[in-house]
Amino acid sequence: MPDTANSTDQFVRRELQLERFLPYLVNNLADRISTGLSRIYADEYGLSIPEWRVIANLAEHGVLNAKRIVITTGMEKSKVSRAVKSLTDRSLIFQRRTENDNRARDLALTGTGEALYGELVPRALAWELQLLECLSTGEYRDLMHLLGKLREQAGRI
Amino acid sequence: MPDTANSTDQFVRRELQLERFLPYLVNNLADRISTGLSRIYADEYGLSIPEWRVIANLAEHGVLNAKRIVITTGMEKSKVSRAVKSLTDRSLIFQRRTENDNRARDLALTGTGEALYGELVPRALAWELQLLECLSTGEYRDLMHLLGKLREQAGRI
DNA sequence: ACAAATTAGTTGCATAATGAACTATCTCTG
């Protein structure tokens, strides 16, 4: 319960400063980051954010169905559905029957998909590193910690 | 230059973990925050994010023209233009001639706009405070500091 | 002073995001 946020001492401030308003700051940062990173995966590889996320999840966790991707990423299921369709059409992932359930399908990267992922990862990490260059090791640790806490709290509200 | 990011010791990691990938984390958090806050300004007041931002800027800085809002918020000028049109149509802001420049127009909140803002602010701040409840005063200070640094760096890249 | 370049803001268009409604399959309960 920070008293320095938009509050003074123990009294909540009645004014709002956009430059100190967390939702604004986080949104703004997310925007800049998306725009920057999209120069890699969108411009050079023709991937949308949802597509990239589906690929990253499959690369990281192996075989998954769409529902699981929805749960772990928090994306809309329609978003995932479209991404899956598009990636399948481009043969970056493939689908196969799930045992005991004909509604769902198992998804996995194809060879091409894995190759693309293998190309993309170092570039994405390099970009992230460039961004993180402005932080010390300690600051980075703090950041991860804070983001984790906020994410959890935002999920609760 | 943190060595704990997606790197180990001084060597950059070759794998990517989405859960530790800053762009993913920030985007995800921004998403959750937007969704939560929009329950206030969208559902209850019928405002879009751009509209809300225009209002907040005018409330904070008084008379502004669209260009200035574009600069200070980093929004697309078409986004601002549309928000301004919609807010004018709803009589939440008004436009008047700018002295010495017939291209631009000065924008300001109407009484209704100010009233709406006055209603909205306490609720927005209350929501922010709920989110910040998970942080100590020190953590909040750190967060603001880190977000500032990252924002600047993201602008450079 | 006047053509060229800038600037403020708008609009058109193609693409993307969103949420609700829908299909098909599966599970649970009596």
Added chain:
DNA sequence: CAGAGATAGTTCATTATGCAACTAATTTGT
């Protein structure tokens, strides 16, 4: 085992976005 409800995934209709092209007004350089 039938029917109600839940679940996986798709699609439709509406709205939002981003970019570039455009208008109109202003500034600059010569």
